[in-house]
Amino acid sequence: xxxxxxxxxxxxxxxxxxxxxxxxxxxxxxxxxxxxxxxxxxxxxxxxxxxxxxxxxxxxxxxxxxxxxxxxxxxxxxxxxxxxxxxxxxxxxxxxxxxxxxxxxxxxxxxxxxxxxxxxxxxxxxxxxxxxxxxxxxxxxxxxxxxxxxxxxxxxxxxxxxxxxxxxxxxxxxxxxxxxxxxxxxxxxxxxxxxxxxxxxxxxxxxxxxxxxxxxxxxxxxxxxxxxxxxxxxxxxxxxxxxxxxxxxxxxxxxxxxxxxxxxxxxxxxxxxxxxxxxxxxxxxxxxxxxxxxxxxxxxxxxxxxxxxxxxxxxxxxxxxxxxxxxxxxxxxxxxxxxxxxxxxxxxxxxxxxxxxxxxxxxxxxxxxxxxxxx
Numbered sequence: 001x002x003x004x005x006x007x008x009x010x011x012x013x014x015x016x017x018x019x020x021x022x023x024x025x026x027x028x029x030x031x032x033x034x035x036x037x038x039x040x041x042x043x044x045x046x047x048x049x050x051x052x053x054x055x056x057x058x059x060x061x062x063x064x065x066x067x068x069x070x071x072x073x074x075x076x077x078x079x080x081x082x083x084x085x086x087x088x089x090x091x092x093x094x095x096x097x098x099x100x101x102x103x104x105x106x107x108x109x110x111x112x113x114x115x116x117x118x119x120x121x122x123x124x125x126x127x128x129x130x131x132x133x134x135x136x137x138x139x140x141x142x143x144x145x146x147x148x149x150x151x152x153x154x155x156x157x158x159x160x161x162x163x164x165x166x167x168x169x170x171x172x173x174x175x176x177x178x179x180x181x182x183x184x185x186x187x188x189x190x191x192x193x194x195x196x197x198x199x200x201x202x203x204x205x206x207x208x209x210x211x212x213x214x215x216x217x218x219x220x221x222x223x224x225x226x227x228x229x230x231x232x233x234x235x236x237x238x239x240x241x242x243x244x245x246x247x248x249x250x251x252x253x254x255x256x257x258x259x260x261x262x263x264x265x266x267x268x269x270x271x272x273x274x275x276x277x278x279x280x281x282x283x284x285x286x287x288x289x290x291x292x293x294x295x296x297x298x299x300x301x302x303x304x305x306x307x308x309x310x311x312x313x314x315x316x317x318x319x320x321x322x323x324x325x326x327x328x329x330x331x332x333x334x335x336x337x338x339x340x341x342x343x344x345x346x347x348x349x350x351x352x353x354x355x356x357x358x359x360x361x362x363x364x365x366x367x368x369x370x371x372x373x374x375x
Contacts, residue, residue, distance in 0.1 A: 009073055016052070018076040024081040026345045032084055032203045032239040039084035048117030053091055058099075062112035068236070068298040073076035075136050076294075079247025082352055086120055092240045093233050094121025097167045101184050101221030105315070119375060121310045122163035123233060124154040124187075124210055132361040134230050135177050141170035141185060141217065148185060148219055149193075150212040160208030163197025164189045166208075168217065173224045178227035184226040185217035192216070202300045203352040231306070234360050235313045239301055242294035242316055245324040247332070248349045249287045252331035255346055256280060260336055279334060283327050290323025311373055321363035324353040 004160060028089070032040055037145065047053050057063025071092065091114060098110050113119035119187050130136035139152025150170050160166065164201060174181025187194060195211040221229060256273045260271030270276060297316030303309040328350040332339035339346050357363060 015074045019079040038206045044085050045117055053117055054115030057111050057115050061107055062115040066232050068239055068301040071240050072298040075240045075243035076247040079244035080251045089159035090121045092236050094167055096236045098235045105170050107352055120155050120163050122166045122330040124157040124166050124168045126155055128155045132365045135179050137169055137171050137182050139170040141172050147165035148217045150215045150217050152212050153209040157208045157210055157279050159206050161196050181224050182226045183223050184220040186220055187217050201355055203355040238313050238317050238360050239297040242297045242320045245320050245353055245356055246291050249327045249355050251348050252327055253283055256331045256334050283330050286323040286326045290320045293319030314369050317366045318363050321357045328353045
């Protein structure tokens with residue numbers, strides 16, 4: 001694989017980094033967390049003006065036609081600043097579902113609105129009992145009056161509390177944990193019978209619990225055949241969040257090195273201690289290993305063989321998860337007591353990386369998946 005970035009990709013990364021350096025300092029982020037809706041609507045509009053919301057959307061639908069590596073670089077910049085806006089939920093998860101499952105009319109209706117910042121999506125698939133099993137769906141859809149109505153519930157729907165529309169999975173056939181019989185539906189955010197309980201995750205980002213009772217819905221794509229689309233959405237989410245972890249690790253590595261150089265103990269910087277130098281070097285090695293695996297995840301999205309793509313994605317998820325945990329834990333430890341405080345940034349990065357590790361299957365789950373493939 002060619003891991004070299006193009007000039008346009010380097011320019012993208014640099015321009016977003018400059019924007020966030022000016023607009024997303026740690027103190028500014030803390031103010032956003034303390035106020036509703038928990039992210040910046042003004043910055044969301046700026047992202048739309050700069051074309052970031054249309055980055056992976058095809059040009060014929062008002063986007064820029066960027067690829068997975070472009071999204072990775074953008075997410076990497078977002079990870080350095082712990083960005084709170086619903087980019088992952090809308091542009092990565094929701095838009096991927098519409099691109100993969102929607103017909104041309106639905107794509108023309110929704111994708112340009114996403115690129116313009118006029119529509120926020122959420123992808124509602126996981127349920128309380130399902131954990132990481134994407135085939136475990138109990139929410140049901142039944143025909144009614146020429147349409148569909150949904151009954152059930154969804155858990156940990158990223159930015160589900162602010163979404164204008166939701167892509168919801170439900171059973172139109174089959175039984176629990178059966179691959180066949182799952183369909184995707186489009187639900188309006190203010191639909192009758194839809195209850196949304198929004199809350200903050202441990203890292204401050206937003207999610208929601210959904211309750212659906214007789215909610216009117218619009219079928220997206222072929223009935224009973226949504227599982228391959230759901231797999232695609234999850235894989236895109238893993239690749240995007242891998243980039244975010246790399247950005248967070250870069251920030252923690254830089255903060256830790258600066259702390260080792262400036263923190264004085266017994267009249268000298270603690271970074272003079274050779275053991276701490278070795279630990280910092282190990283953090284750098286782990287970060288670079290994670291970077292390679294994140295790039296593998298992004299480039300594997302174009303793989304046409306589902307089994308090979310799934311294997312590469314799981315390998316990347318494991319590699320990035322292990323690297324993120326090692327760098328995060330050591331960053332907190334090398335900062336000592338200050339690393340545990342809410343007032344200091346490193347703890348916030350630690351929490352974000354740990355939340356991402358448990359999205360779309362944690363490290364242990366993907367290791368088991370790889371073991372099953374080998375067996």
